[in-house]
Amino acid sequence: xxxxxxxxxxxxxxxxxxxxxxxxxxxxxxxxxxxxxxxxxxxxxxxxxxxxxxxxxxxxxxxxxxxxxxxxxxxxxxxxxxxxxxxxxxxxxxxxxxxxxxxxxxxxxxxxxxxxxxxxxxxxxxxxxxxxxxxxxxxxxxxxxxxxxxxxxxxxxxxxxxxxxxxxxxxxxxxxxxxxxxxxxxxxxxxxxxxxxxxxxxxxxxxxxxxxxxxxxxxxxxxxxxxxxxxxxxxxxxxxxxxxxxxxxxxxxxxxxxxxxxxxxxxxxxxxxxxxxxxxxxxxxxxxxxxxxxxxxxx
Amino acid sequence: xxxxxxxxxxxxxxxxxxxxxxxxxxxxxxxxxxxxxxxxxxxxxxxxxxxxxxxxxxxxxxxxxxxxxxxxxxxxxxxxxxxxxxxxxxxxxxxxxxxxxxxxxxxxxxxxxxxxxxxxxxxxxxxxxxxxxxxxxxxxxxxxxxxxxxxxxxxxxxxxxxxxxxxxxxxxxxxxxxxxxxxxxxxxxxxxxxxxxxxxxxxxxxxxxxxxxxxxxxxxxxxxxxxxxxxxxxxxxxxxxxxxxxxxxxxxxxxxxxxxxxxx
Numbered sequence: 003x004x005x006x007x008x009x010x011x012x013x014x015x016x017x018x019x020x021x022x023x024x025x026x027x028x029x030x031x032x033x034x035x036x037x038x039x040x041x042x043x044x045x046x047x048x049x050x051x052x053x054x055x056x057x058x059x060x061x062x063x064x065x066x067x068x069x070x071x072x073x074x075x076x077x078x079x080x081x082x083x084x085x086x087x088x089x090x091x092x093x094x095x096x097x098x099x100x101x102x103x104x105x106x107x108x109x110x111x112x113x114x115x116x117x118x119x120x121x122x123x124x125x126x127x128x129x130x131x132x133x134x135x136x137x138x139x140x141x142x143x144x145x146x147x148x149x150x151x152x153x154x155x156x157x158x159x160x161x162x163x164x165x166x167x168x169x170x171x172x173x174x175x176x177x178x179x180x181x182x183x184x185x186x187x188x189x190x191x192x193x194x195x196x197x198x199x200x201x202x203x204x205x206x207x208x209x210x211x212x213x214x215x216x217x218x219x220x221x222x223x224x225x226x227x228x229x230x231x232x233x234x235x236x237x238x239x240x241x242x243x244x245x246x247x248x249x250x251x252x253x254x255x256x257x258x259x260x261x262x263x264x265x266x267x268x269x270x271x272x273x274x275x276x277x278x279x280x281x282x283x284x285x286x287x288x289x290x291x292x293x294x295x296x297x298x299x300x301x
Numbered sequence: 302x303x304x305x306x307x308x309x310x311x312x313x314x315x316x317x318x319x320x321x322x323x324x325x326x327x328x329x330x331x332x333x334x335x336x337x338x339x340x341x342x343x344x345x346x347x348x349x350x351x352x353x354x355x356x357x358x359x360x361x362x363x364x365x366x367x368x369x370x371x372x373x374x375x376x377x378x379x380x381x382x383x384x385x386x387x388x389x390x391x392x393x394x395x396x397x398x399x400x401x402x403x404x405x406x407x408x409x410x411x412x413x414x415x416x417x418x419x420x421x422x423x424x425x426x427x428x429x430x431x432x433x434x435x436x437x438x439x440x441x442x443x444x445x446x447x448x449x450x451x452x453x454x455x456x457x458x459x460x461x462x463x464x465x466x467x468x469x470x471x472x473x474x475x476x477x478x479x480x481x482x483x484x485x486x487x488x489x490x491x492x493x494x495x496x497x498x499x500x501x502x503x504x505x506x507x508x509x510x511x512x513x514x515x516x517x518x519x520x521x522x523x524x525x526x527x528x529x530x531x532x533x534x535x536x537x538x539x540x541x542x543x544x545x546x547x548x549x550x551x552x553x554x555x556x557x558x559x560x561x562x563x564x565x
Contacts, residue, residue, distance in 0.1 A: 018565070049565075056564070057408065057565065058565035059564060077410045077411075080410045085405075087401070087404060087405065089401050090401075091402055091404055091405040093325070094400075096332060103324075104328055108318075108325070108406060109409055
């Protein structure tokens with residue numbers, strides 16, 4: 003039922019000259035869920051995000067956001083979306099409150115509701131006692147929280163977050179995760195792109211793994227792990243030559259492997275012996291699936 | 302979703318969208334108005350003083366008017382140019398290239414057309430105000446106040462609208478901020494000198510006079526002098542027409558340039 007989808011993409015294609023950034027992407031975001039768009043840099047996540055606000059116009063495909071066809075009815079869709087950009091684009095010489103005030107106007111909140119909307123956003127992002135602070139005096143984490151608060155000032159039905167925690171230290175990232183998790187529990191529909199696996203695992207109901215502009219796997223994080231990497235993984239350490247041997251023997255036994263930098267992981271062992279190799283047994287993770295599906299080489 | 306029926310169709314050039322962008326500018330202005338006012342006031346004043354005293358000692362009258370009257374009215378166009386074309390070129394470039402402001406605005410229910418319209422109106426309003434500064438300064442040096450002066454903000458606004466859009470267009474087409482040098486040297490400086498601000502154009506070769514008639518800055522200079530010194534005549538409507546056409550043309554070109562820049 004398309005009626006229950008906040009976002010519906012079918013065969014979306016976006017080319018930049020000879021480069022095809024998005025190459026026939028299908029994407030469904032059901033209302034009330036948090037979907038994680040997971041992929042390495044250059045997989046087409048940001049382009050997909052830009053297409054959803056009609057800041058990039060798809061060359062082919064059907065795109066619908068909140069029931070509106072893009073790009074022609076994008077403005078109606080944008081009125082009910084909140085966008086958390088990857089790059090900080092706050093007005094740095096304005097105060098926290100002034101930044102929010104500007105967006106109450108841009109998002110057409112009526113005169114009598116503006117102050118309440120600002121208060122609610124300040125409270126949500128825990129910035130109430132910073133309301134009069136200029137943005138250039140805020141810490142990186144506070145600026146990120148303000149970006150999220152700004153995206154929520156009009157109580158959007160759908161929130162688009164493009165790499166919401168990129169470049170932040172772990173403490174700040176956890177603060178933001180708590181904030182995003184709170185939105186999830188309040189029933190806000192969220193599409194979030196990220197290349198942090200842990201972020202997708204913790205926050206997303208379902209994940210779409212992207213590689214080279216297409217979706218290569220979709221589902222609940224736990225299901226994806228089970229399907230592609232099994233339950234148990236054997237991580238074998240050794241010099242590069244040894245690792246290559248492990249890989250070829252595992253492949254000969256029809257087992258999937260992935261490089262983990264200093265080791266090779268044999269996936270989907272699930273109780274069987276490790277082909278005689280010694281190593282550390284551990285649980286399969288979404289990272290195994292991610293590397294398996296999006297490739298080990300970085301373009 | 303059933304939402305498509307619930308919300309009325311949103312059209313083009315909506316007042317709410319334009320107001321939203323204007324509010325952002327007004328709120329920001331509260332943080333930098335001192336610097337903007339300083340440069341927009343001091344620069345034309347320096348021109349006025351330098352030329353007024355420098356040339357004023359050599360030239361007693363031009364077409365029957367004192368040199369202070371002549372330059373005090375003419376430098377209105379200079380002030381308009383500085384506070385519109387230059388502000389728009391650099392401001393637009395900084396906002397999309399460094400501050401990513403336009404990414405944030407276009408993610409809201411605002412289209413490029415509304416964004417450009419609002420930005421140029423805002424710059425034109427400032428040009429309308431700052432454009433009057435040289436005239437007001439000139440009053441202290443002997444320019445007689447007149448009722449016609451009340452029309453000068455409107456002349457400055459209309460001229461500023463065209464030049465603001467010219468600046469936005471330039472920023473939209475420019476690949477790097479260094480390319481502004483070409484526009485400043487090849488377009489703005491010649492038109493600035495060919496406006497009739499500091500010397501009357503009657504002495505120039507005929508072909509230069511023809512070019513000057515198409516120069517919006519010259520139309521601005523002549524309209525201001527008509528308003529303050531000579532009184533309006535019918536052919537001033539033609540001058541207003543040139544400014545209107547200039548503003549409309551630049552407005553559409555600025556929108557085209559920015560759509561290319563901002564929408565992939």
